[in-house]
Amino acid sequence: MPQFVIDLTNEVFRLWNQFNWLPKWAVISIIVVVFTLIGWTANYMVFAILRLIARKRDQFWQRALERARIQLGTMVMIMAMGLAVTVSPLSVEMSILVRRTLLVAFLLAMGWTLASLVGTGAQAQLKRYDTEDDANTHARKRVTQTRILRRVLQVLIMLVFAGLALLTIPGVRQWGLSLLASAGVVGIVAGLALQPFLANLIAGIQIATAQPIRIDDAVVVEGQWGRVEEITSTYVVVKLWDWRRIVVPLTYFIQTPFENWTRMDTRLLAPAFLWVDYEAPIDRLRTKLEEIVQQSIHWDGDVVSLVVFDITERTAKVRCTASARNASSAFDLKCEIREKMLAFMRDECPEALPRDRVDLDQVETKSRTGRSVDLAG
Numbered sequence: 120m121p122q123f124v125i126d127l128t129n130e131v132f133r134l135w136n137q138f139n140w141l142p143k144w145a146v147i148s149i150i151v152v153v154f155t156l157i158g159w160t161a162n163y164m165v166f167a168i169l170r171l172i173a174r175k176r177d178q179f180w181q182r183a184l185e186r187a188r189i190q191l192g193t194m195v196m197i198m199a200m201g202l203a204v205t206v207s208p209l210s211v212e213m214s215i216l217v218r219r220t221l222l223v224a225f226l227l228a229m230g231w232t233l234a235s236l237v238g239t240g241a242q243a244q245l246k247r248y249d250t251e252d253d254a255n256t257h258a259r260k261r262v263t264q265t266r267i268l269r270r271v272l273q274v275l276i277m278l279v280f281a282g283l284a285l286l287t288i289p290g291v292r293q294w295g296l297s298l299l300a301s302a303g304v305v306g307i308v309a310g311l312a313l314q315p316f317l318a319n320l321i322a323g324i325q326i327a328t329a330q331p332i333r334i335d336d337a338v339v340v341e342g343q344w345g346r347v348e349e350i351t352s353t354y355v356v357v358k359l360w361d362w363r364r365i366v367v368p369l370t371y372f373i374q375t376p377f378e379n380w381t382r383m384d385t386r387l388l389a390p391a392f393l394w395v396d397y398e399a400p401i402d403r404l405r406t407k408l409e410e411i412v413q414q415s416i417h418w419d420g421d422v423v424s425l426v427v428f429d430i431t432e433r434t435a436k437v438r439c440t441a442s443a444r445n446a447s448s449a450f451d452l453k454c455e456i457r458e459k460m461l462a463f464m465r466d467e468c469p470e471a472l473p474r475d476r477v478d479l480d481q482v483e484t485k486s487r488t489g490r491s492v493d494l495a496g
Contacts (some may be wrong), residue, residue, distance in 0.1 A: 149172045151203045158199025162192045177340050187239075190232035197225045201380040223284040230280025232274040241269035263350060270352035274320065306434070319353040322369035324356050326350070331372050332379060337376035337446035340365060344446075360450075380446050388422060389449040391456040394434040395464070399471035403425065404437065407468075412441045417452035419444045434473045 248258035345359035405425040414428035422442035443449035
């Protein structure tokens, strides 16, 4: 124990001897109140000084100071109460119990403070990037890394300090050491219970570094198209095209193949298929497609083409292709091409519409043959 604490304890007992008419509980209450007031005053003065210093700093330090004010104030008050309990005339058993409780609270408050500072740093980093621009893949990459690493670091910090807090309690410390040293059923169950959490935690680190997905990426998951709305430390939320949400674990994007339409670039091709008759004028259809695409607000001005993709026994399959700046524009452009090409074939180019053909000579021959057979019968 530090010498100043011993001297302070001796001074408290000397004063108590002078005021021996005071009961023990009153002395303890006075000491706790006095030290709490001293701690509150010191905390207020320190934060006033830090505020003056932070005014000349950037926004990060100002936000960090405001965000950590409650946590640091809590730590100062715990230290003041711990010092008050140490110098007060409590019994040895009660003093040890209270100090251990305050130590657990102090460690948890310290972990809370560090986790809060990590969150403040991540928030300041996120404000540097603009994700509204569809082509800003670098910004979305950094935002995804920052959000995932922030959650992973916060979870690790809280786990570490929670473990340190449990180590201060003898009973829990002995149980934890015996659990780690044994290879019994409890250890196996605990390991199996922690396996999904640890697997997702490691998958989160892999996603943050390898970047298979990012915030606002257009992906196809379980046959559903949507955008990555949120990435947590254990799961990913994908907002589907009809505003539903599908929640999948992080390990899904490490272990299962999926489509990412915006992995390297947001630009996409919008293929629209049409079935036309053999006599369809392909050149006229190609010219009309170029006219439709050039007038569309969804086209990015790059790719436009029309080719005969396949031929069946009755129709020809035509593929109309155009490029768009992102997945949403590609979908809208695809629908617009279908609608306007269909209207063009219906109103101006009916020979392009699929139709069935009948050979009238064969039908007449069959009818005559049937008639002669009936007469013979």
